Amino acid sequence: METIFDLARAERRASAQVPARESIEDLPESALRAEPPGLPEVSELQAVRHYTRLSGNNFSIDTQFYPLGSCTMKYNPRGAHRAASAPGFLDRHPLAPESVSQGFLACLHELQQILQRVTGMGSVSLTPMAGAQGEFAGVAMIRSYHAARGDTGRNQVLVPSTAHGTNPATASMCGCVVREVAVGSDGDVDIEALKAAVGPETAGLMTTNPSTCGLFERRIEEVAAIVHEAGGLLYYDGANLNAVLGKVKPADMGFDVLHLNLHKTFATPHGGGGPGAGPVGAGEVLAPYLPGPMVEKTVDGYRWMEPPETMGRLSAFMGNAGILLRALAYALMLGPEGMRRVGEFATLNANYLATRLQHAGFDIAYPDRRACHEFIVTLARQKRECGVTAMDFAKRLLDYGVHAPTTYFPLLVPECFLIEPTETESKETIDAFVEAMTSVLAEAASNPELVRSAPHTLPSKRLDDVEAARRLDLRWRPAHASHRSDPSTSG
Amino acid sequence: MPFIPHTKADVASMLAVVGAADIDELFDEIPANLRARDSGDGDAAGLTEMETLRRMAERARADETGPCFLGAGAYDHHIPSAVWDIAGRGEFMTAYTPYQAEASQGTLQLVYEFQTMMSELTGMDVCNASVYDGGSGLAESILMAVRAGERRRTGGRAGSRPRAGGSRRVVLAGAVNPLYAAAARNIVGQQGIEISQLPHGENGLADPGLLKDLAEPPAAVVVQQPNFFGLLEDVDAVTDQARECGALTIGCVNPLTLGLLKAPADWGEGGADIACGDGQPLGIPMASGGPSFGFICTRQSLVRQLPGRIVGRTRDLDGKPGFTLTLQAREQHIRRAKATSNICTNQGLLVTAATIYLSLLGPEGLRNVASACHARTRALVAALDLPRRFDSPYFHECVLRLDRPAQPVVEALAARGILGGLALGPYFSDLADCLLVCATEKRTARDIRQFSDSLDDAVRKAA
Structure with a gap:
């Protein structure tokens, strides 16, 4: 959790990015700032390593499956x-x-x-x-x-x-x-x-x-x-x-x-x-x-x-x-040809996934209707029987290396997942998602606490939203530096 | 089938699971008459990536020009190589909005660092995680100020219901970017909020005295620093006068210049209340004006009026620090019709680039780049040897007067490969013979000579 500010040391700089200082003596003193802004003072390598490391703390399309309903997280062609x-x-x-x-x-x-x-x-x-x-x-x-x-x-x-x-x-x-x-x-x-x-x-x-x-x-x-x-x-x-x-x-x-x-x-x-x-x-x-x-x-x-x-x-x-x-x-x-196939294969993937999840024991919100490119699973029964909510289920899926589907939307279906696989995902990826969902379903019955306390494998455990809103901490301050880890372990 | 991985065998086995004869059957709930209509597009296959790149690269090449002396809200700065090498990583570029905090700590921590850096630059307490651009930043700041005014009238109790009574009028003091002003008018005008313009004086600056004469206090006074003409406003006087008449001050600022210029929180006795602007100068290519990002910084007391996403630091189940989106009850996905704004998708990737840029530049780099921009513009003004329209101090843009309409001169310069500035006629009818020029730290002495050497010829051609 080291921030860029924790890495900073006075007078350190990425000198290749700093041009020579030019005279500004013609500018009125009253328009100028008295103190330089408190931006981090780091080397170029420190900045590169820090932000490269942060990138690794994200899920992304390039690294994970995102069955995120209504968001159409498809491949972004390079x-x-x-x-x-x-x-x-x-x-x-x-x-x-x-x-x-x-x-x-x-x-x-x-x-x-x-x-x-x-x-x-x-x-x-x-x-x-x-x-x-x-x-x-x-x-x-x-x-x-x-x-x-x-x-x-x-x-x-x-x-x-x-x-x-x-x-x-x-x-x-x-x-x-x-x-x-x-x-x-x-x-x-x-x-x-x-x-x-x-x-x-x-x-x-x-x-x-x-x-x-x-x-x-x-x-x-x-x-x-x-x-x-x-x-x-x-x-x-x-x-x-x-x-x-x-x-x-x-x-x-x-x-x-x-x-x-x-x-x-x-x-x-x-x-x-x-x-x-x-x-x-x-x-x-x-x-x-x-x-x-x-x-x-x-x-x-x-x-x-x-x-x-x-x-x-x-x-x-x-x-x-x-x-x-x-x-x-x-x-x-x-x-034009590829354009038409987008709708076709997005729909095929969604209907295949919906059918497989239904066979795996999940409740589909509108089982008598044809799914379009997305569909709703409701976990209301699991919540009743195991005390595991859709949010718990979503967090546990992260441990399986898939991004959670859209949760609690639309509002009229209780404990819902809105699931959209998109056309760019392969059958194998969808099958793996079904397996992950099936495993979490089994865990919800056998070890609900495991699901309720998920995720377990990511850089952070479940984060406290309530505390975030109650004790607003929206910017780093020097006082935070006391939480710093041992500098010898940092880049 | 570009970007679709299915083999024939996949399709067959998937259809078998679904129980459909073919893919078309999956569309059987759509009324036949809607499907039957001919798409009219034919069945042409797409281009390969190579062909696509060729077609687009040819067009891009056609638009390449020589040195750029245009500013007016988009600036040709050097971008350190590391900025886009890292911001362009798939893990940043192809990530979703960080609603699942545990799977998005990279983006969330970065935004928290961004909020800190922007707060440092502006001197403000908080910053949001971006709006679309400088224009929408101004619009949303105005909406904030109007809401805050309504709330103040009710005594400012948290959760108190805003009621009509606050002013629904905002004034622009002097030369605020007319493109921002136009966008803001079109956005806030839908709610019946009026934006009126107080003219700039003969010196090109806002006249704080005009604020005294307002019949009733507006919700806010907007002042831009440096202003649209590149001039340094007396922001202290404007801010103090705004406070005097009971209005909030919205400072529209270029964040790069804040390496040198006074932070909006330090303007006048009490400081500006809201600072907004466009982040393009911070490591973002001009790219025809977008994507860049808008930012809004403000006081802690106004944070619940701030639109857009905000990241907060919190703790996880083990008590370890981590980051999450916070104050989401302001936002459309929770509050729906009562949200502070309808904004959902913002400009996250550009915030990523700006954060890396600010880390690489640091306080000294930013100050020196800003000073270099000022020095190059001074050199440009000296080399062009045209009279200045306004004699107030300028930062890195300047209005020069020609002895004829500026637009044909700009065209003639463009034919010589030089982007010679902005002809001001379309924006200010009394400035049709004026050119707004800019030189960033990238402009060399040779670029400037090329401009000045071409100018006489261009002026003759335009005659």
């Missing part, structure tokens, strides 16, 4: 990373004139077109920097549309009770009121509840399809018709697009606007929390309101453009441009 790392891309200044940006603009234009084809939406804007910002753009566009028609009373956004937390949070951030719509026992939206919820205050409905239960919303066209008849619009949260990529287009289902998570469906790395990219696509009705800038092709080459009624920019420049380039490289390597 080729896409390399394509985006060409010097001409890395060194391009965001405000460079169009005349020296034709290569970059050509890439963005090509990606806009690919995403238009995949989603069926007529226009795509690439700027939102994550799914949540794409959602923000979409809801803001819906509001602009109503406002432009003088339809000012529409302030309610409907979300199914199973929605991702970002959906209601986004609606609030857009100044809307959130209204939840119940989900029926078959996992689909309760049509009667939806009919009762819509009205003259309805701005729109935000939903995923497949839903967060891993189920295809079978009456999606009826859902769309009900919302549209009430004067609302439909927002497609693209978090689960991987399930139907190349098979079904959101525009055909009746959606008016959507975002895609390129860090899910288009295989860009999650980076330990980000960056992502959340391009927004819109049909005819909402296209004029898309955020800018977008790229258009003219006889004189590519140029930036703003849609006529644009909601404006959401980032200082062009969103997470480097992520867009990675997604383009991935899409080029797949081609």
Whole structure:
């Protein structure tokens, strides 16, 4: 647990990184700091070794299986990373004139077109920097549309009770009121509840399809018709697009606007929390309101453009441009044929895994439904019988070298795991996961304490979240150094 | 099948377990009319990695230019080789958000170290684990300030219900990056929060006197240091005046310059309340403006209003120190419609790079890089021999006046391979003949000579 600050010694430095000091005597004294900032003073080797060592304390796609529902943790091709790392891309200044940006603009234009084809939406804007910002753009566009028609009373956004937390949070951030719509026992939206919820205050409905239960919303066209008849619009949260990529287009289902998570469906790395990219696509009705800038092709080459009624920019420049380039490289390597296979094999893997887990004695939340690219296992029975919770189960799986599935989401299924294997995992990996799950199931019955106190093999045992929130310690201070291990054992 | 490992035998045995005749049968819950529509994409196979790299490298090469004198929020700094060698390791790059703390101690400890370094640079108590960029950082800081104002009105009791009554207006004092301001307006405007601009004075600086004349106190005053014109603001006076009128101060800062410049927590008598900005100068390539990361630092008393992830140090079952995400009750996955922000995915990998960068530079390295940027810009201004538009002290950007519209000159310079700065006309109508230039520590005397040698020619061409 040695931090970089514990390694520091006054006046030690990575000298190759330190240029000569230049005169600043023309700057007013009052603008300068009196004391240098307390940054660590370490050698280059110490920094390299420290952060390389920290990297080893992580699970990652490159080292472990991540059956993390709703997160689409698939392989992140190195080729896409390399394509985006060409010097001409890395060194391009965001405000460079169009005349020296034709290569970059050509890439963005090509990606806009690919995403238009995949989603069926007529226009795509690439700027939102994550799914949540794409959602923000979409809801803001819906509001602009109503406002432009003088339809000012529409302030309610409907979300199914199973929605991702970002959906209601986004609606609030857009100044809307959130209204939840119940989900029926078959996992689909309760049509009667939806009919009762819509009205003259309805701005729109935000939903995923497949839903967060891993189920295809079978009456999606009826859902769309009900919302549209009430004067609302439909927002497609693209978090689960991987399930139907190349098979079904959101525009055909009746959606008016959507975002895609390129860090899910288009295989860009999650980076330990980000960056992502959340391009927004819109049909005819909402296209004029898309955020800018977008790229258009003219006889004189590519140029930036703003849609006529644009909601404006959401980032200082062009969103997470480097992520867009990675997604383009991935899409080029797949081609239309490979794109279709993503949805097919993601679905095959999920259904195979669901069936095998069911045979191994696990309870599937919707056993009568076809799984899409993910599905829910509920451990409510295990909790009742052995006193082992889904969280305990998740932590014990870490000891088996697999990342835990998404736990306790969606909220309506008790003690649940949401499991998404993705298409890039082999049958052998999935079989090994079934074995790990089966072993933990047996342990839960024979030695529940072993599971309750897991993990046992990682750098930390179970960490105390409650203490973390109660006694906030959000930054290193010199007093922490007393906890330091023997310096002779350090790098 | 790129990136799909299944053999025919795998598919057959998996389908047998599932009890389906073929993969298509797995889609039988999807209404046929939705599936039947022609995708229109044809059946073309993808490119190989080699072909993909070739196509993209050709495009990347087309955009390569000579020396860059553009700044305005993205800066061409040297990046130590170790930064991306390590940040690019699969164990960092392909990890998920550290919700499973025990399997994510590497990322969590790194973010804790990052929070410490940013707190040191800004002098603040806490820092979040990033928002998207400088623009979203400003937007989220404004939302924080408005929430904090509502809370103060109710007496600031923890858990007290915010009510309307706090100001829903924020003012920008002087030259705040107009691209940040535009993004912030578009984001906070959805909640009816108004951002108004107080003009900069003839010296290019914010005028603290204008704050005195405000009819009612805003929730916050935003001041940028160095400001968009590269000038050093009198942040002490602005901060004091903001406090005087009952507003919070939001300092929008370039973290690299904080190696030399006064920490926002030390501005004026009481210090700024929130410091935000873009982390790109800290080891992140310009890369067309993203990904970089936004950061927000603040006082301990405002930590529950801070958006985004925060890492805390705690103990494990054996009492050993370790790290975990904390104060998650602020966030969308717990609080849903009542969250401080909708942010989920952030800019974690860029935070990784910045943390390694700051470790390698240390206090002296950062100070010296900042001083070198200032010195190069001084040399550039001397070499170009154009009049300065504002006579206040500048840091590493400067506004120069041409005797004609600047945009065609920028184009003519670009044709000569030089990114000669930003024409300010599109952002400030009265500055259409002005060029915002920047020289980082990477610009050599030869680069500067190349610029000055080309300038006359470019100006003639643009005429």
